[in-house]
Amino acid sequence: MDQASGLRNIVKTDSLSRVSPSVLAGSSRRVPRVISVTSGKGGVGKTNMVGNLAIALNALGKRVVIVDADVGLANIDIIFNLRPKYNISHLINGERTLHEVMVTTKHGVHIIAGGSGFANLTQLTHGEKLNLLTEFETLENMADIILLDTGAGISSNVLYFNSAADECIVIATREPTSITDAYALMKVMSQEYGTKYFKLLVNVVDSKKDAKSVYATLDNAIGRFLKNVVLEYLGNIPSDPKLQKAVLHRSTVMDYAPDSPSAMAIKEIARKIADSPIRASSDGNIKFFMKRILDAVN
Ligand SMILES: Nc1ncnc2c1ncn2[C@@H]1O[C@H](COP(=O)(O)OP(=O)(O)O)[C@@H](O)[C@H]1O
Numbered sequence: 131m132d133q134a135s136g137l138r139n140i141v142k143t144d145s146l147s148r149v150s151p152s153v154l155a156g157s158s159r160r161v162p163r164v165i166s167v168t169s170g171k172g173g174v175g176k177t178n179m180v181g182n183l184a185i186a187l188n189a190l191g192k193r194v195v196i197v198d199a200d201v202g203l204a205n206i207d208i209i210f211n212l213r214p215k216y217n218i219s220h221l222i223n224g225e226r227t228l229h230e231v232m233v234t235t236k237h238g239v240h241i242i243a244g245g246s247g248f249a250n251l252t253q254l255t256h257g258e259k260l261n262l263l264t265e266f267e268t269l270e271n272m273a274d275i276i277l278l279d280t281g282a283g284i285s286s287n288v289l290y291f292n293s294a295a296d297e298c299i300v301i302a303t304r305e306p307t308s309i310t311d312a313y314a315l316m317k318v319m320s321q322e323y324g325t326k327y328f329k330l331l332v333n334v335v336d337s338k339k340d341a342k343s344v345y346a347t348l349d350n351a352i353g354r355f356l357k358n359v360v361l362e363y364l365g366n367i368p369s370d371p372k373l374q375k376a377v378l379h380r381s382t383v384m385d386y387a388p389d390s391p392s393a394m395a396i397k398e399i400a401r402k403i404a405d406s407p408i409r410a411s412s413d414g415n416i417k418f419f420m421k422r423i424l425d426a427v428n
């Protein structure tokens with residue numbers, strides 16, 4: 131009995147939330163590290179960070195799969211100038227396999243377009259959930275890192291994806307609204323999902339000092355009001371006209387201007403991520419993220 135059929139049988143006879151973690155993770159299999167890139171406020175650079183980090187991690191020898199989990203403004207394909215034919219909804223209804231849905235960039239980064247397919251996770255039938263679970267299982271052997279490009283804000287979809295990830299990178303800028311919204315997101319994640327650990331990436335700054343002051347503001351608030359939460363400073367990305375130009379050219383700054391300040395900063399952050407051990411952001415020990423998403427939905 132292969133793993134997928136084992137899973138199918140278990141799901142048939144039991145509730146999804148009681149599938150044993152070892153069945154899903156596989157005792158001898160390597161499990162991809164799932165990193166969500168999220169924010170309170172929109173337009174702070176999530177999609178650009180995901181796309182560029184993916185290229186930088188790929189260059190470090192990591193096999194990367196991007197899942198575009200932004201239901202409202204799914205657009206990771208734009209900066210790679212790709213037009214995926216299929217998305218998650220084709221996978222959910224069983225029309226296509228994960229490999230058919232996936233598109234691959236010239237760097238070798240794989241992208242799974244989510245879009246509206248993720249909009250109604252709570253309304254999936256048992257069979258549709260099973261389609262998702264069994265198809266996503268095939269990712270286990272082909273990815274070292276799965277990057278989730280989430281939507282902004284505290285909608286339930288954003289929270290599901292963040293809670294399912296092993297690590298949660300929160301992006302904020304110097305704008306006060308972006309800082310308060312980042313705090314609100316971490317507060318909800320910690321209160322509703324027990325997430326205790328976040329990494330902060332400060333984007334669009336003029337100096338490291340500015341980035342550190344954003345970190346200090348958030349870290350102080352967390353220290354006072356969210357006692358169990360730890361916020362780590364991951365790094366900062368400078369404000370860079372080259373990145374904006376890259377977007378206008380439907381490109382990533384890593385391709386368009388690899389020596390630009392933002393591309394250099396992204397490479398450094400990729401190295402930091404690649405070198406850091408996995409640190410689970412929540413208590414759950416179930417390794418595979420689609421299972422965790424479906425658990426969160428239930
Ligand atoms: N480091 C940066 N320097 C300059 N502009 C940036 C930077 N990061 C993001 N931007 C600008 O912000 C816009 C929105 O970025 P995007 O990655 O689409 O944000 P999100 O996915 O969070 O909505 C980009 O198109 C770009 O013009």
Ligand SMILES: [Mg+2]
Nearest residue numbers: 176177200203
């Ligand atoms: Mg985006």
